[in-house]
Amino acid sequence: MAGRTSNRGRKVVKAKIQQGTFGWERGFDPKLLLKLVSEDRTVENGRVAFKGTSRIYWQPVLSSAVRANTNIGSLKNRCISASINDASISLEDPDEFLGACARALDRLRRLPKTPFVVYSSLTYQGPNPISVIQDDQVKVVWCSPDANSSFVRKANDAREQLSNILTGRKVQKDVSRFTTLLSYVTARDFSEAHEQATRSVDRIRGLLNLLINSSRGVNPFGDLTAPHAINKFRNGPYQTVHRLDGSLAAEMFWYEPRWHHDAESVSFPDPGDYGKAIRKWWMRYRSNPLKEHISDGLLRYCKALDIHDFEPSLIGMWSSLVALTGSDRGDTVVTRFKSLFKDHREAEMVANHIRMRRNSHVHAATTPDSKEHDPILVQLNILVSQMLFFCLSEGKNFKNVEDLFTFLDFSLDQPWLRRQQSLARFFLRYKGR
Numbered sequence: 445m446a447g448r449t450s451n452r453g454r455k456v457v458k459a460k461i462q463q464g465t466f467g468w469e470r471g472f473d474p475k476l477l478l479k480l481v482s483e484d485r486t487v488e489n490g491r492v493a494f495k496g497t498s499r500i501y502w503q504p505v506l507s508s509a510v511r512a513n514t515n516i517g518s519l520k521n522r523c524i525s526a527s528i529n530d531a532s533i534s535l536e537d538p539d540e541f542l543g544a545c546a547r548a549l550d551r552l553r554r555l556p557k558t559p560f561v562v563y564s565s566l567t568y569q570g571p572n573p574i575s576v577i578q579d580d581q582v583k584v585v586w587c588s589p590d591a592n593s594s595f596v597r598k599a600n601d602a603r604e605q606l607s608n609i610l611t612g613r614k615v616q617k618d619v620s621r622f623t624t625l626l627s628y629v630t631a632r633d634f635s636e637a638h639e640q641a642t643r644s645v646d647r648i649r650g651l652l653n654l655l656i657n658s659s660r661g662v663n664p665f666g667d668l669t670a671p672h673a674i675n676k677f678r679n680g681p682y683q684t685v686h687r688l689d690g691s692l693a694a695e696m697f698w699y700e701p702r703w704h705h706d707a708e709s710v711s712f713p714d715p716g717d718y719g720k721a722i723r724k725w726w727m728r729y730r731s732n733p734l735k736e737h738i739s740d741g742l743l744r745y746c747k748a749l750d751i752h753d754f755e756p757s758l759i760g761m762w763s764s765l766v767a768l769t770g771s772d773r774g775d776t777v778v779t780r781f782k783s784l785f786k787d788h789r790e791a792e793m794v795a796n797h798i799r800m801r802r803n804s805h806v807h808a809a810t811t812p813d814s815k816e817h818d819p820i821l822v823q824l825n826i827l828v829s830q831m832l833f834f835c836l837s838e839g840k841n842f843k844n845v846e847d848l849f850t851f852l853d854f855s856l857d858q859p860w861l862r863r864q865q866s867l868a869r870f871f872l873r874y875k876g877r
Contacts, residue, residue, distance in 0.1 A: 466542045472509035474538035482535040492529045523548040555632040562641035565622040565680025569709040573719035579644040587624040598690025615699050616681040634685040634693040650742030652677040666818030674749040676710050734839040741768045754817040761824040762802040768831045770849045774799045780852035794823050
């Protein structure tokens with residue numbers, strides 16, 4: 445049996461390496477790295493065991509060293525972990541290890557998908573402006589404040605099984621003052637279900653916060669108040685995954701350590717009107733040629749402004765600027781962003797100032813005075829919001845993200861642009877003779 449498994453494994457290794465499913469990043473020594481991971485590894489009776497901490501120390505390095513050439517998300521780490529614990533390989537041959545990763549991926553992809561419900565909450569109180577939002581294969585249900593369905597009751601009863609663990613981790617258990625979100629998703633297991641649902645909820649929160657934050661101005665007393673996230677629509681203290689009958693799909697939960705939220709809840713004077721606005725912008729996102737680009741921008745934007753501390757928010761928002769402009773060159777980021785503003789000289793100065801502050805923090809560990817924290821984040825919000833709203837509103841004019849970057853690279857010299865336009869028309873007439 446072992447021989448047949450080995451032969452089949454070698455065939456899979458060769459096929460998968462040819463297809464390029466997995467590979468090794470440059471800058472790593474795969475053979476040495478696998479040796480370090482396996483220093484405390486033993487195989488007895490077909491079972492793998494680790495007696496020390498070598499695997500714990502080196503597995504994150506191994507995860508960085510292995511490149512997944514397909515978009516498999518968190519499955520990559522699960523493939524690596526499964527391969528480390530694969531008793532049929534010795535962790536001596538880098539190609540054999542990649543083959544084990546490929547086999548693990550095949551097994552994961554063959555798992556049947558089953559329905560799950562991810563139970564989370566939102567830092568919002570009041571009448572729900574919307575009931576359901578569909579995000580590709582995930583349906584997010586925004587429950588009413590007095591939600592008391594059979595599923596919610598059973599899910600709350602199931603959550604009681606985690607009460608002692610939640611208390612031990614000092615996680616806030618009472619979520620009654622928040623809005624309940626139920627994300628219906630079909631996935632291979634509870635972990636994948638949580639990942640998919642979280643991304644959908646974060647995209648939705650990104651849009652909600654984008655709409656709310658666009659009206660936020662500078663707080664003149666910002667340096668006198670305790671640091672707090674700019675986002676008002678934040679995830680509640682913890683999330684759980686359930687089966688359709690309300691029972692826990694896994695006796696575990698996901699949470700943010702040291703979670704707190706003291707900001708005043710958003711109050712919609714007319715939830716129906718706001719619901720129409722949310723649906724309008726969401727439909728523009730879903731039907732947009734730049735959908736994937738906008739999705740990445742919303743996720744980065746949302747996560748950056750979920751944070752209470754200034755420094756990670758600064759870095760996260762600059763990362764959003766870099767991703768949205770498609771360049772990691774600071775001067776290109778500034779040039780592309782300023783073209784979206786009527787007062788492009790003002791926008792250029794603000795963007796250059798943000799770039800300098802970000803570089804000073806990253807390269808020289810220099811942090812601005814606390815009085816400047818709030819204005820800088822407000823300025824970053826204006827820049828990122830302008831780009832996201834532009835993509836949402838005007839994305840229909842582009843075929844793809846390359847078109848967007850070409851547009852952003854156009855000169856702001858209008859006489860020059862008109863001359864180029866005239867020459868282009870002449871060129872087309874000439875070639876069409």
